Amino acid sequence: MTHEEVEVFERCVAAGGVAIFPADTVYGLACDPDDEAAIARMYALKGRRPDKPSAVMYFDRDRALSALPDLPPKTREALTRLLPGAVTVVLPNLGLRVPLLTGRLRPLASVKRPVLQTSANHSGGPDPRRAQDVPTQIREGADLVLDAGELPGTPSTVVDLRAYAESGRWTVLREGAVPAGALEEALSSGTR
Numbered sequence: 001m002t003h004e005e006v007e008v009f010e011r012c013v014a015a016g017g018v019a020i021f022p023a024d025t026v027y028g029l030a031c032d033p034d035d036e037a038a039i040a041r042m043y044a045l046k047g048r049r050p051d052k053p054s055a056v057m058y059f060d061r062d063r064a065l066s067a068l069p070d071l072p073p074k075t076r077e078a079l080t081r082l083l084p085g086a087v088t089v090v091l092p093n094l095g096l097r098v099p100l101l102t103g104r105l106r107p108l109a110s111v112k113r114p115v116l117q118t119s120a121n122h123s124g125g126p127d128p129r130r131a132q133d134v135p136t137q138i139r140e141g142a143d144l145v146l147d148a149g150e151l152p153g154t155p156s157t158v159v160d161l162r163a164y165a166e167s168g169r170w171t172v173l174r175e176g177a178v179p180a181g182a183l184e185e186a187l188s189s190g191t192r
Contacts, residue, residue, distance in 0.1 A: 001148045006107045009146055013115055017143035018042045020120045020134055021108070023057070024099040025086045025156050025177050026127040027134055029142065030057070030115035039116060045141045047122045054118040055088045055095030059111035064098050067114070072165035081186040082159075086152075086177035090160040097156060104148050119155060129153030152177065159183055 001022070009030075012019045016038045018031045029046060031038035033056050043050055058064035061083045065076060068091075075091065082089060083098040090096075097117065101109045119127050120134045120142075128134045131147040139145055157176035163169040170187050172180060 001104050001107050001146065003107050003110065005146055006110055009108075009144060010111055010113060012144040013038075013113065018045060018141070019144040019146065020131065020139065020142045021144075021146045022105060022131075022148035022151055023097075023117070023156075024084075024101065024105060024152070026129055026151055026153060027120040027131060028057075028117045029120045029138070030117045033114060033116035041141075042116070042118065045138045046118060046120075048118065049123075052123075053095055054116050055097045056114050057097040057099065057117040058114045059099070059101065059108050061098045063112070064096060064114075068094075068096075074165045074168075075161055078161060078164060078187055082183075086154075086156045087183075088156045088158045088174075090158065090162060090173065092162050095158075127153060127155050157183065159187075161187075 009019055009021060013030060013032050016032060016035050018029060018038055018041050021028055021030050029042050031042045079089065084100040088095055088097045120138055121128055122135055129151045131145055154177040157172060157178040158174035160171040160173050
């Protein structure tokens, strides 16, 4: 992955496009989170119901935290322990993802704008670990495909932190790349 490819990705999203891109887990679809037409296209490509939420992905944790100034301190501290990483965090009114971008994915860390993202598969279908694993209909319907080779292939773990600030409670909504023990370690340190 090159910086030039990343610039094309940012321009595609800014222009209302839908892009296939590599995250630290699986290939995803991305669009501008404020562009209703792009969101509708992304959901149609995936075959996802419009009422099913997607997460907003920031490519840098500090940008994500800056965009959420009203987070309770306890939740903010938890996010600094969990992110970046293969975790999607459910907060009040927001699903948040910040991938760990190392190796060939490192150029993506320069992306300044957040994207609305979801995995690049048909709803309920297998998660794509390679660009060629993305269903043909989705690849052909997207405006851009960024190929970074094979990814780990296990989607992010989804953890609900909506009650964390008040009670220290959290729930795994989807098991994934980060095991429950690692979450327990990261989140229990904030409740002591």
